[in-house]
Amino acid sequence: MARLAGRRALFAGPVLLAVTFGVFAIAAASPFDPVKAYAGTAALGADQQTLDRLRANLGVDEPFWIRWWDWLTAALGGDLGHSSVLRQPVTQVIGERLVWSALLCAVAFAVAVLLGTVLGVLAARRPGSLPDRAVTSLAYLLEAAPVFWIALLAVWLFALQWDLLPAGGLTDTASEHVTFGQVTSHLMLPAGVLAVSQLPWFTLYVRQGVGDALAEDPVRGARARGLAEHTVLLGHALRSGLLPVLTLIGSRVPELITGALLVETVFSWPGIAAATVEAATAVDFPLLAALTTLATAAVLLGNLLADLLYGLFDPRVKLSDM
């Protein structure tokens, strides 16, 4: 297990390097002008001398590999640089926002896994029954629906039509303090939408896994021994049926991140999504590179976690073989 983690860590280094290099290259090739992005609306009234001076001050004309190397060496020394578009140190941007993104993702993920498992087991119990058909069709429907569409629908329904939950923000607009109650009520819609967007994968995998397990010999044997139905279902079928879900947990991380991006935008959630979008359109190299590194690391960790869990729970898998 330690060996697997170690090997992955060794592998992660080059991947992260390649990804950040790619980000710098793509950003440099983008048509966006960092000087205009920096100046904002003021650029539309600025003379050429001002724009040239900003260009020189910001040092944006250097080749991207030099900027990448400068960024990389500084980052390894613990200095992530200064975000030109948010006018804040990158560490501060991430520090202020990551916690809210992490909260959103964690809650959504937990809800999706739990609810997905419950619905999946419910559907797998009697294949072809009404609950099964209802759950399966709902899952396929949600799988096809774009996240932002679900988000807008949720805003329309819960915030505008029923006025049950706030439509956006971390707290009420007039509120000065971030209180637990405020954040909880504001978290419900975005986390709910994000969870719902991840739900179909878990539901369908659990349904399949548990359904298959129910037809296998050990379960049939357990049934024949006269064990109670819920013992069979939860103790035997679910345990082996959950194995594919473990892999899924890792592979869903990238989608969770992109989903969070859209959800945060719709709900004005002050996470790192807005910062990511701004960083990309403003060619804000330091911020963009840091955020991409973070996202890549999250994906790599997700995969490692899935593999480790799989190795722990499935006796047929040897971690040393992976």
Place this chain on the structure above:
Amino acid sequence: MTARRIRGAAVTAAIAVSVAACSAPGGTAGDGEAAESVVIGVASEPDTLSPLLGYGKDGNSKIFDGLLARDAGLRLKPALAAALPKVTDGGRTYTFTLREGVKFSDGEPLTAADVVYTYRTVLDGRTNNTAKSELDAVRSVRADGDDTVVFTLKYPYAPFAARTVLPVVPEHIAAKQDPNTGSLNTEPVGTGPYVLTQWRKGEKLTFKANPHYWGPEPEVKTFTMAVIADDDVRATRLRSGDLDGAVLPPNLAATFEGNDGKRTYEAKSYDFRAVTLPTGHPVTGDRAIRQALDAAVDRQAMVDKILDGAGRPAYGPLPMDDPYFADGIQRAHDLAKARRILDRAGWKPGADGIRVHDGRRAAFTLLYPSGDKVRQDHALAYASDAKKAGIDVTVESATWEVIEPRMGKDAVLAGFGSVGDPDFGLYTLLHSSLAGDGFNNMARYRDPAVDKALDTGRRTQAPDEREAAYGTLQRALVDNPGYTFLTHIDHLYVLADRWDGLTTQLEPHEHGFASGPWWNIEDWQPKR
């Protein structure tokens, strides 16, 4: 209400807001407690809150003060200065004496050194200030003792006093950091009526009354600027009571008409929409074409149809409310005149109805920034009006990245407008020395009479001479239109009717954050 009761109410309001805002958002009309806390929805937020990088340079910052400020009629009045400046040396030296007893919100006193530091840092080429060129006239600035600041100019510059609304920063804080990246960008310390308590970028800025403020204590104790880019979302949140007020486009503002407890404020503005007619293009460079377009456009129809009546026809860059507006240049929509001008200049109708001259079709491209609905509507209306006179305008949308390199050849639906002095907006728009310089003089307009008038208006101190110069300029622009000015746009704000004495100023192109009925929120009186 006594001061103590106000304070008591403020505390109660603060507690009520933090505990029960969920169940009772916004409060009810006439509620004395809720009137002390104001939540306003705006479309965008500043990039930075540091005046050294350009924040608040046109005045109306709630966190900072300049040497001078403007009243509702845009007249200059003393702020950090005790009086208007003494102008000597033929308009080359401006001397300000500072008001006594002014403190920054951290309790430190304001001195002349702070003012000098502010201006020197803005003028420093290493500071990433986008508006540095506005202070081009300044040769030097120095402190004379603790309470006197002396500016020496390179040339007599009449509107200089109007530039000194630039906010002053505390040297004892700012000098310790890099102006481009320091914490002053997000944690400002100033002398203004309010201090920033929280800034969640992209979501909101929260302010509370500054305990060290030199002016009268504001009645509005806390206010919040919620940043909501989408017009519809802003209107919805205003309707739900989450916001007390918001800036809205005309069609959405109209939906609040007759709504009890809500009032609409229409601010007239310098914010014009105009079509640039580049001199570098063989068709738009022809004076006959420009004059014909000027006569062919139906400005009143644009105001009625595109702006829902919230605006005025623009007969030049200055709005009709400006004291420098040259009365008599107003002209009606006159399609017959447009045709006469084109006929006389030899532009004859071709087979497809589009006029031709020396084998060249009267056709050009008009670009507008994509996503801007108001500009798109103006561009389409312009093309349709031009077509009636036999000129073929192809309307295209693009991002500024695409538009910028094409500005010398293609027409652009531009929007601009500065307050304070005619020099501020007109010089960069029209002077031939700035042709094609960044976004200045986008049409590459060159007219010796206009140049001369701009120079006179800039250098002479005599009010009649300035007025005559700007009158000449506006009439010259009618004769040789380098731009087709279409409309001046009113900025609309809808607010809960809980305060007395709200006013609006004549506003620049930018609006919503610094200007709007909240330009003087520190003076608002809650309704009894």
